[in-house]
Amino acid sequence: MKQMTLQKTREQNYPEWYQNVITVADMAENSSSPGCMVIKPWGYGIWERMQRVLDDMIKETGHDNCYFPLFIPLSFFQKEADHVEGFAKEMAIVTHSRLKSVDGKLTPDGQLEEPLIIRPTSETIIADSFSKWVKSYRDLPVMMNQWANVVRWEMRPRLFLRTREFLWQEGHTAHATYDEAEKEAQTMLQVYATFAREALAVPVLTGKKPEFDKFPGAVDTYCIEAMMQDGKSLQAGTSHFLGQNFAKSANIKFQSSQGTQEYAYTTSWGVTTRLIGALIMTHGDDEGMVVPPVVAPHQIVIVPLLKDKSKIDAVMSYAQKLKSALSSASFKGERVRVKLDDRQKESVDKMWEWTRKGAPLVIEVGPRDIENNALMVRDRTKINLKEWKEIVPFDDFVSSVTERLATIQNTLLKQAEDRLNKNIRNDIKTPGEFEKYFSNSNVFIEGDKPSVAFVRGKWSGDNDIAEKLKSMKINIRCIPFDQSGTQGTCLITGKPATVDVIYARSY
């Protein structure tokens, strides 16, 4: 008899299902500090894997890691008008430096001359350093990245998707020319798209944000957008071409080869722990989490069956033998990550725990397997099929493990890709059809299909449609790079239009 661990399936209530997955996979929980999360080992392990893979890609493209302060003087934000306006409503501000006891109550004391902002993003403070480092065109480009935490005082937090404090990487670069900086912003967006696809098995659309939805202070904002299982869009990464805006406000100036003084062109780009949310909503199922092998902290979990006490030693040494046999196997250039779960728990419970956590392969080994020199292999992506469990000869498993992990990674990508491709409507040509399509105000899943997903259609380019979009609860997610160039009708205004955009509900 199958027992449901999740309280809600995706079809019953998608937002609750999302929370349930995080709980049953033991990835994170709400902290007693309001709006903040505790990232637990399985969730943090996934983040560490993301960091490892992406960090290599960032370094391969010529960037170095460094670290800038958590505190940013308030005045720095005043230097860039759009920037301060964009972030003003969500800042945490340090105004005091100590506590004193007043009538037994601890009260802030030692007011600071100038308040400090806990960084919501680091453009201003990094630009300040860049201005000291850059004197000559020979000092350019400067290509930096930092892994850090940031704080944005969100009103309605949701684990991984929107929390007051979150972890991210933020890259910041400065260049001598417009073209070079623009190219850098594009390059890093492609790095993100490749990372999402190949490491996370999350296919994304790439494009540019419309003018009214840019990063505050940017000339252009590029983004990768992923489709969640409920058809909503999640911005999974952004890359900004900042032009000379921050260079001018922070005075990043250099002498050119012609001897003239010029302002640098800067970029910034980032991805966050929100990607873990993207992973859950892309691959999770009604049993829990499913983690793609590339980012799985443990790709293979060995669960020994130890109930027969007379055979504990034999089973454990057989499990150890398996673990060491696997240690020579590799996947995508890295040693295969194997966990032998020897905790004092019921083996069936351990098996289900790793299933809920989404470990790609769970291997059970027991007395029977020693006799047959075999193992029981469970492939997380086949949970609803008969082949979920499979008895495999020991040597066959060891020699096939790389291929098995590759198949799981590919299966997850293919599923996500199919969902993305099947749920982009290209055939909506008039405002009437468009309004009808999005008339369903609540997003939900029917069977395995979202009720409402993406529409690829025309936009006139008018920037004063924000109200109209808001009333329909949709956004222009991006202006895709691959434009068709065809003529058509703007789905919002009804005017003639040539620009293709992606319309969708979003997180």
Added chain:
RNA sequence: CGGAGUAUAGCGCAGCCUGGUAGCGCACUCGUCUGGGGGGCGAGUGGUCGUGGGUUCAAAUCCCGCUACUCCGACCA
């Protein structure tokens, strides 16, 4: 910050209307039988019922305030 809801054991809930000294399922501990799709049987551990006040002989229960959380909106990665 606006709208709605919730708050009782680690988790999910009942009890509240009609006040009388705390209950169920899962989890956890011990024993036992099981054993590769989430066990069975038996015995246990665990709660000043979110918080402050009021009514009452008596409050989880009735009244008032506060806080937190969840969902919907606005805002955002």
